[in-house]
Amino acid sequence: MSVAENNRNSLKKERMKVTEKDVAYVADLANLELTPEESTRMVADLNSILGHIDKLNELDTSNVEPLAEVVSAFAGGEGSQRFAYAQRADVVKPGLSREVALSNAPDTDGTCFRVPKVIER
């Protein structure tokens, strides 16, 4: 069974408690490294927060459109015109210079950002 299927199945029943394993999985997705103490604390915190968030299940939303951002909710009519200017001709304009763009980088070769080796030989 895939992780997704497993998660879906577990949601059908009463919400499963978030475990250390779940936190490790999500931390991996988010590229975060947690100490064992942090991990224990996060398990408790996520369970507390998600317990509150489960309140949303009181509502039947089967026929409700999702709203990702407020602009579209008011775009019927003049709403969309308010952002018409955002579409512009594809013309090259000066941006940050290479020097400035690289100025905050921890490591560069003067023209590119430099990172540790990606492919192990």
Added chain:
Amino acid sequence: MNINTLTIDGARKLVESREVTAAALAEAHYAQIAERDETIGSFLTLTKERAMKQAERIDRLAEKGDPLPRLAGVPVGIKDVLMTRGERTTAGSRFLEKFVAPYDATAVEKLEAAGAVCLGKLNCDEFAMGSSNENSAFHPVRNPRDTSRVPGGSSGGSAAAVAAGFAVATLGSDTGGSIRQPAAFCGVVGLLPTYGRVSRYGLIAFASSLDHVGPLTRTVKDSATLLEVIAGRDTMDSTSANVPVGQYAKECGREVEGLRVGIPKEYFAAGLDPEIREAIEHRIDGLRKAGCEIVNVSLPHTEYAIPVYYIVATAEASANLARFDGVRYTTRSTQVKTLADMYRKSRDEGFGAEVKRRILLGTYALSAGYYDAYYLKAQQVRTLLTRDFQNAFASVDAIVTPVTPTAAFKLGEKTGDPMEMYLSDIYTVTANLVGVPGISLPCGTNREGLPLGIQILGKHFDEATVLRLAHAVEQEQQ
């Protein structure tokens, strides 16, 4: 000159009349900062060279008798989530401790173009995530009205600086109440403009569908003036709306007779401090006497706003903060051999506990199998919250509510339980989810002498009515 009560117009008049130079005005504020900010902790960086250069420019104009711009010589502070070219911009995070902004945020550029003198960068919760300013990676901010208490967050430094006489006005950002709640805790005015009203170019993103830039000031009129300066479409931010900007300062003083003001019962239910309820009811009476029609309205989905907010905000944050990976933004762990190592260890060393908590929660809500149950569900309930407001605004011009359930709490009081901290945003998050404008202004003090706030919410792009009503509430108290 009492710099603790100076307004924008007051400061400008001093400079225009040559009674005080802009340079001396800036120096007076720096002196007050030097004397008292060690206790308050509102500034992270002072930008004195930049400030004095601008002040001298204004003084040269005044000397020649040239017409002065709107904010000539007005000392302001900038929340450290807004870019200031050539100056350190940290977002209150270790990750960006050494980050020097390569350009100016549009709101900052507009303030300076209008003659404002930027004194420095203001402390805040890390990446604007928090309600008490205790999540700053550097040091907490203390409430100038009672230094054992928090100033609120995340724009705690911005509110405290205005309350403590360190700046006449400041810029903050508000994703779930981060301008309005600290304004209420510190006894100042904080304005949340409509989503799209003010450009967010140069704002370090937390949750893009909820982030707003707005002012914190000592008077309603000052917030109106700052909004006029910073509002308007910006080709650098395609979410900034092409809607004409009003003459908001002129709204202050207009009669409010005949305006319909909605009172949503859900915002006055259990959990609200009785002293705050009483103070607000007193102001509602004042509006009634001024000729407003007071109407009971219902926003039935109010109790679902916090759960929706903490899914939407954290989901968006988990995506926005992916850019902090050790490649571009100053911090990279020295303990790395591989690319994957670099991502993980840099983020581990750079981010504080609350930021990690929110990234984890947001990633969880977006992860395979949970997306529908959490993120999609939250977006659907966001639609219901929006309909609540559309229905209410069909019969009223504005809505009056509390800003916070309690007055400022003590440092350390809510740091043990993140959920308890999140619930302090209960009256403010909905405006961000729905995108409507709102203002928080003082409405008295409690028995302990702590400031209490009242919130006025308006229709999309109708800051004019919000400010007009807020000004009436403010004047009634004087």
